[in-house]
Amino acid sequence: MISVTGARKSYGNFAALDDVTLDIPAGTLTALLGPSGSGKSTLLRSIAGLERLDAGSIVIGGQDVTQVAPQKRGIGFVFQHYAAFKHMTVRDNVGFGLSIRKRPKAEIARKVDDLLEIVGLDGFQHRYPAQLSGGQRQRMALARALAVDPEVLLLDEPFGALDAKVRADLRQWLRRLHDEVHVTTVLVTHDQEEALDVADRIAVLNKGRIEQVGDPVALYDRPANDFVMSFLGSVARLGGQLVRPHDIALHRSRERAQSLDARVGGSPGVIEAVVERVVRLGFEVRVDLRADSGERFAAQVTRAEADALDLRVGETVYARATQGPDVTETEPALAI
């Protein structure tokens, strides 16, 4: 368990952390999510002891480590750009922490081999980091961090420097690894999809403050404010309200739209809009629309709905929100 209380950190006039309080339960995989400059990396580096807080305290596993050096915090840290020891083989990289702890050579070799097998780098013992791909380097860095049996594992945008395909693979792999190893893990990311995909809990940061903490579903369905809503998942602005694109229903008939809209509490009402573009993304169809007011938004409908509507560019449709801030409609949205 990690407890951060009243953490503050400024660089000159810029407040990177502005009174942050956050509890990270033991054994969870928590994502710190936010745009760049939100303070998420500073928070992670403060937990590691790589940054010194101006005020506040950090407790790891019941011990106040605010004034403890990073060497003695019992952490494993993975950097965005791997921080591989370039002059050492994979084996020496992974075994570094153990050799610092003066463990017997045989024990180090055994543990390194085990870890390399877990991260899928068995057989790479004698390679140098330069001979590995980015994804392999990051897995080596993970094995290196895990080798010292850390109390908490801290990952700073670990997949940020990798291409999309490798990134998706690695985060699946990280999730499975976490389910096996169960070490308390904190992951920093600016990628909402990544956070939703791997984390048990997400803390959304903005301008040095925590906006909301919760499990992915709660954050997505019940965002505390517009920032969380628009940062986590895509949004459309419908009549001045933020709505998920898949919570917008389109109708040919104004009357039908209005009668259904009456059942949704606090909805933005029925908006008349012109179809600007219809994009088929596999099962989903994105409809780009322009409202009377000139405001542009996108609705996301299923293929079946799109086919039933038979939308064409330039045609007029009536859009309404199927989920208001208070009430959720129970009737299926497929109703033309």
Place this chain on the structure above:
Amino acid sequence: MKTSTATRLGLRTVALGYLVVLLAVPIVLILWRTLGEGVGAFLESVRTPAAISALNLSLLIVAIVVPLNVVFGVATALALVRGRFRGRGLVQAVVDLPFAVSPIVVGVSLILLWGAGGWLGGVEKLGFKVIFGLPGMVIATLFVTLPFVVREVEPVLHEIGTDQEQAAATLGASSAQTFWRITLPAIRWGLTYGVVLTVARALGEFGAVIMVSSGFPGVSQTLTLLVHSRYIDDHNTYGAYAAATLLMGLAVVTLLLMTLLDRKRST
């Protein structure tokens, strides 16, 4: 822009010719003149007591100067790259001073400082002879070679950043362990090159050393001073060529040694 074949070849010829005339020809000429008389004559000329003493003195100065420059050069480079202290700009400028100041000026100023009547001239009365002794030559050589290690290590430190060192810290390594096991191996190429340049300059330094050396053959002549005195004072041109060849040989050996050492360590 596309250059015609003729222009390209022309430019290449000019560039190559420039290098050959300025660098290669003089060196090859000396080698040719030295070895033209046969290896026996060369060996005889570099085995005279004065030549052996000069060789020993040059190597002694290198042996003192290189470790000092390595220690202070790496420390200075670390301070300049990682440190956030007042007067960093000033230190940067001071490090470059030896590049800017003529070696002969260095010699003169050392005499002013350490010589009889100088600010620190008092040490001479205590029996520690700086000027016209070995310490003077070492100090003069240190002065002119000071920037090499600093300036070669600095960019490497910038390039490697602090990620690896921070990673080592999170894995439990103390600052000293991090330095020996992470930082030093990471900067070794820059350091090697700095050492090679230091050795070459220490062997070849003339202006600053001649001012503070008593210049007695067999006592206080470095190899470089020997080349000069043989040529100018003794009109022994062949002896000068032979000593010069020996000097160049030393430089080549240094280069080879450093390359070999580094290859051995990195595999």
